Amino acid sequence: MSDNPLRDAIQEAIRDNEVILFMKGTPDQPMCGFSARTAAALQAVGNPFAAVDVLPDPRIRSELTAVSEWPTIPQLFVKGELVGGCDIVTEMYETGELHETLGAEKPAEAEAAPAPEPAGPPPLGIENRLG
Amino acid sequence: MAMATPDELKARIEAAIPGAEAVVESADNVHFSARVRADAFAGKSRIQQHRMVYDAFAEGELGGAVHALQIKTEVP
Numbered sequence: 001m002s003d004n005p006l007r008d009a010i011q012e013a014i015r016d017n018e019v020i021l022f023m024k025g026t027p028d029q030p031m032c033g034f035s036a037r038t039a040a041a042l043q044a045v046g047n048p049f050a051a052v053d054v055l056p057d058p059r060i061r062s063e064l065t066a067v068s069e070w071p072t073i074p075q076l077f078v079k080g081e082l083v084g085g086c087d088i089v090t091e092m093y094e095t096g097e098l099h100e101t102l103g104a105e106k107p108a109e110a111e112a113a114p115a116p117e118p119a120g121p122p123p124l125g126i127e128n129r130l131g
Numbered sequence: 132m133a134m135a136t137p138d139e140l141k142a143r144i145e146a147a148i149p150g151a152e153a154v155v156e157s158a159d160n161v162h163f164s165a166r167v168r169a170d171a172f173a174g175k176s177r178i179q180q181h182r183m184v185y186d187a188f189a190e191g192e193l194g195g196a197v198h199a200l201q202i203k204t205e206v207p
Contacts, residue, residue: 070178071185071193087202088177 007063014067014077019049019102022064023074027051034086038074041093047102078102135160135196147187152207164201172206180204 014020019042025031027039042049054061054073061073068075068082076083078101083089092098099106137155140163144153151169165184172180184202185193193200 070182082178084178084181088181091177091203 004063006059007067010060010063010067013050013052015080017050017077018079019047020077021049021051021074022054022060022077023051024053024055026053031055032073034072035074038076038086038089041089041098042076042102044093045099045102045104047104049102135163137163140165140197140200143187144184148183161197162199162201163197164203166203166205168205168207170207172204177204 021027021039021042023030023032023035023039025035027043030036030039039051052060054064064073064075065071068077070082070085072085074085074089076085076089083101084092089098092101096106135157137157137160140155140157141153144155144165144167145151148167148169148171150171151167153168154166155163156165157163167180167184169183171183175183181202181204184200184204188197
């Protein structure tokens, strides 16, 4: 154990959950359009996944970025490895790779694309996915 | 970079990744999308490819002048 319990907890969560999404808000109540799209893609695949809201404490985000060396939120980890953020996950959903990565049955070609639109409102113009 | 433009981002990305060809678009010069094609991406994971694009920018630029950068990478 290090003397950084929050970083330890994040690393433990990544290790202990086969599929884990760090996002702004929750899958049912995303607080950012990019997080919403990523969670919607995972929900469309249908396999269960863990989700962590980074908003309650800014240290969650800074520690996560220190662990992953990835600048933006959301971040999807599968089997302990960073898979990507919104752009990569959306692209993988459209190609069917996300199903494969998550061990789900690939959808029939006709049903695969396009990526699902999140139910929530679209991202606001002032949104800052990096901030 | 005080005020970012698509041309500036294109030049940055192409300078950082030898042989890359970038198409950068922005409606407001704050949120950008970049399509980057490069031989250098061959054999790399998407995470690694996107990191190469992020590396074109200095600490603080992403999230600063460049509020959001959407990336799509391709191997020619």
